[in-house]
Amino acid sequence: MRLFNQLASLEEQNQAFALLQIIECRGSTLRHSAWMTVTEQGETAGTIGGGMLERLAIDAAREAIAQGASRLFEARLTRQGENAVGSDCGGAMTIHIAVYPRRPALFLLGAGHVNREVARLAAGLGFIVTLADTWPANLQHPELPAACRRIDGADYAAIVPQLGLDEHSYVIIATNHEDREALEQVIHLPFRYLGLLASTRKAHHFRNLLRKEHGFSEEDLARLHAPLGLKIGAETPMEIAVSIIAELIQLYRTGQVTPAARPQEPASATKLTPVDQSVTLSR
Known part of the structure; x- marks a missing residue:
């Protein structure tokens, strides 16, 4: 029962973790049946025997979590010898390291037509969705998923610090008339993906403003995906939402995004950190 309680707690906290389980023993070994959990920060529960064996297994588990791939x-x-762990017991063990990644966290700045549809699709796919808007009525729309976290404020300068963005966060900006303010508040923060709902002309204009008025480098501006979404000829809010979610899934599954082609620019893949394709969106 302690195992299930531990797994439930990690799931509720949305922590990435690995479950280590002894699946085979040969000869003299410390344990024959045991499990333990390891988080991406290296916190552990349970034991598979202690000593150098366990220390090396923890290192392997943290590496597996970072790569998003289970392993043996x-x-x-x-x-001495291959796979030696510095023990005198003489036996051998095989430990399965099952990786359970954190569910992707999606932050939608603006709760209008498009982001409302994005929220509905994302919630069904296992994303943890946060909606933010300066107009509280938008956050009470009856079609929004009930499980969405909702944040309002007088402006995005007040809202963004409440979001808790980190290097794993996916952010979509689609406000009524405050895109520039929201973008200025977010672009210098850590995130995995930042997309702006905009035409090619609007995106070009915003990049120039950020470059000239705020001194953002080309490297900073390259982090912004605008126009965003896969190029599928989307027109309606639902179709646009489908194109956006498809792009997020592409990044989550493959570690790269294929941006929509801009005038006089061929479409090319923007390479990001690879993610093993066996990773699941939800557990």
């Missing part, structure tokens, strides 16, 4: 960890309880 082979250990020989000897001081």
